[in-house]
Amino acid sequence: MTATTTRTGLALSDVTLAFGDGDSQVVALDHVDLTVTPGEIVAIVGPSGAGKSSLLAVAGGLTRPTSGSVVVGGTDLTSLSGAALARFRRDNVGFVFQSGNLVPALTAIDQLRLVEKITGRRAVKPPVQLLAAVGMADHAKRRPGKLSGGERQRVGIARALVASPSVLLVDEPTAALDRRRSHEIVELLARQTHDFGVATVMVTHDHDVLEHCDRVLEMVDGRLAAV
Numbered sequence: 116m117t118a119t120t121t122r123t124g125l126a127l128s129d130v131t132l133a134f135g136d137g138d139s140q141v142v143a144l145d146h147v148d149l150t151v152t153p154g155e156i157v158a159i160v161g162p163s164g165a166g167k168s169s170l171l172a173v174a175g176g177l178t179r180p181t182s183g184s185v186v187v188g189g190t191d192l193t194s195l196s197g198a199a200l201a202r203f204r205r206d207n208v209g210f211v212f213q214s215g216n217l218v219p220a221l222t223a224i225d226q227l228r229l230v231e232k233i234t235g236r237r238a239v240k241p242p243v244q245l246l247a248a249v250g251m252a253d254h255a256k257r258r259p260g261k262l263s264g265g266e267r268q269r270v271g272i273a274r275a276l277v278a279s280p281s282v283l284l285v286d287e288p289t290a291a292l293d294r295r296r297s298h299e300i301v302e303l304l305a306r307q308t309h310d311f312g313v314a315t316v317m318v319t320h321d322h323d324v325l326e327h328c329d330r331v332l333e334m335v336d337g338r339l340a341a342v
């Protein structure tokens with residue numbers, strides 16, 4: 116069996132996330148069900164304050180839901196204690212943020228090697244190959260200050276794949292990019308999702324890039340619905 120068929124992606128079942136209580140209670144996620152299979156990229160759109168970032172935070176084990184279950188690669192995150200959850204997240208969840216979130220002092224290749232060092236695990240593909248897969252082989256020795264926004268985003272995507280995560284969570288990856296680069300980045304995310312068999316959830320305001328995704332869902336008032 117390949118790694119793809121043994122993994123189970125992401126499953127959120129009846130997830131609710133509430134902040135505060137009484138009159139001031141805010142329900143950020145309201146009985147959300149979401150299953151993303153390995154090799155599938157799902158886009159989440161929706162108005163500001165609808166709960167999109169909350170969904171990513173809960174799916175990645177950064178925030179515990181008030182109720183419901185979150186299963187990543189077959190493990191129920193709600194069953195893990197703090198330290199175990201942090202370890203699990205490090206080894207199984209990849210995050211890609213708006214601007215790449217790279218370490219300024221490190222070259223592109225060293226951003227990837229740092230993850231190998233921190234996790235103590237060798238990447239499934241060597242860092243050089245991961246950089247080549249995102250079209251950054253020629254820029255391996257450059258630091259973020261010498262890269263464009265799109266290039267930084269590519270390195271961020273390669274870095275998120277180092278630990279061979281079950282789940283890739285992507286927040287507004289095209290916010291800092293022009294139209295052409297936005298298409299390139301989301302096409303790349305979709306290709307890597309399919310090639311690596313990772314279950315990807317991407318939050319975006321950019322309706323232009325939705326064509327590259329396997330499924331589009333809309334979040335309104337903490338609820339998810341098909342578009």
Ligand SMILES: Nc1ncnc2c1ncn2[C@@H]1O[C@H](COP(=O)(O)OP(=O)(O)OP(=O)(O)O)[C@@H](O)[C@H]1O
Nearest residue numbers: 134141142143161162163164165166167168169170
């Ligand atoms: N730590 C918190 N404490 C209290 N309320 C919060 C907290 N985090 C988020 N919220 C509230 O939960 C709701 C959902 O917020 P969330 O950031 O998930 O929305 P979003 O769809 O990502 O918005 P945007 O598109 O503006 O980033 C909002 O009403 C927000 O004010």
